[in-house]
Amino acid sequence: MNEFILLLLFCHVASPVLHALRYFSTASSGVPNFPEFVVVGLVDDVQMVHYDSNTQRAEAKQGWMEKVTADDPRYWEKETQVSQRDQETYKDRISTLKKRFNQTGGVHTYQRMYGCEWDDETGVTNGFYQFGYDGEDFIAFDLRTKTWIAPTPQAVITKHEWDRDADQNERWKNYLTQECIDWLKKYLDYGRSSLLRTELPSVSLLQKTPSSPVTCHASGFYPNKIMLFWTRDGEELLEDVDHGEILHNHDGTFQKSIDLDVSSVKAEDWGRYSCVFLLSGVKEDIVTKLDPKVIKTNWGKTEIKRDGVFLFVLFSWIFILFILVLCFMF
Template identity: 75%
Template structure:
């Protein structure tokens, strides 16, 4: 009980305040109904911009992104031009990779992800840059040593070429740890009402069959800085528990589930178990007792226990309806990197898309 109370106090006094900006690029060849090049940007998990090779226009995906244009009227024109150049570079990367892997035709995908993180409580910052080909890591930036890691022999030549550009690597480090962070702070400020909002979820207990685990599912919460866990007599439970990952909902909120294996739990002991949901910065927890009367099942009349204005959850645990373009980016299973450059200019003229698009 003391550990439970201590964890709650720490969560309230020192909530997680990690903000992130991530950009995803996908170049593809011979993939039906998919543009050759797609780019999206996300801040704290919310999509802020979209571009593809069919429209060839960078488009805002949040109403508050109009603030960028108010400060810089040429913002979207400049972004479009930059993305058009990176589109050409990344399509070329596929052809280079095909040669390296001795491939001819067929479906191939090159993906890139880069960005930065900022903890507004401690001031700590971090940058990252990954790149992949056909669903496997191709090359990754080690920001601490400012070197490239090449897990594939076919990427060694790329590693050597990029590491020779030492001055540009230093500029890129400056981008990831300073310029990217400055833009992240700008976006968080622009979208404060959206990005800093707090939404409580619906919490449901689900069970497919009498012998299946009982799933505690929380859906509709925002942000994704949460804890969801089972307790027994108020103590955290670690045995017979399986945690799922935090996933996106179609409306920009999140969902997460945690399973409790009840096959060894005596019926008279069910009341000792509870599922606890905690949202960072919110004092009151959502506690759901392990009660057969509120479990949604596949074999009889069901009920649902709702909290915080969230939406009811279907009987069968849903496949997450991720924003369509993000789903596109997960075709090969991994998100990856981009290269960016510029230093010594005013922040206003250096947007997140202004980079040097290195080719393989």
């Protein structure tokens, strides 16, 4: 069994470590109290750049992004100019797409997402560049063919227009596969102390009621490249479990939970189950045995509280009856 567990841990820890640089641009119309154009840049899901049509200025969202001027003194000026141009372009595109979709008023959004990924273990890279309209896919760039994919009839006109600009498509491929990767590595180096740090979480077992699933909750880990799973006799469980999403904490770390249905687990078999947390790049694993003694729950406290309320009411009535008896006697 020990050999199997070691193999299981090796397979999970040896999984690829991906770093990503992503930019999201959103143009909107008909949305009250919201900027008409917003740009957000993220490295490994950490926001480092922001621009909106209210401020009209690209700004750093992380202190380490100020280091970028050492490589490019005009970085923020150029980022601002590019965003201002895109702001006007995207505003016009919303008007064009409203006509194609036979729309008049209402709320509409036009979004772009582009960037790249880099596996720092294997060196494998990937790039992506796509657009959406009103929450649906509109058009996407195919890196392999250097052409555009139109999933809707309204995007075919755009596809033909952009496919004809072969030079521009070649530039986008070079950016997504080379320049973007170079910038991603620079940003990772700028923010090394925070982006490349590792923090192990605190792991707790929680249960709402005696019949509820047992939740294994890990909070305070970084980065978010983790595995959290239940095992029985050292083997990962794929049934009777419910995976939660990875969520952000206010301090920049993450949390995640996974539920185990224990309704059919016999009391004498609880010791066969464990919750395992693995953080990519860290050899240590956190194993928490399914033990009723370590489960945190408030249903026991609720019963105590309910009993306390009952006793309070009971003694209150006894006191009132005692006072009435005294009044009657005298």
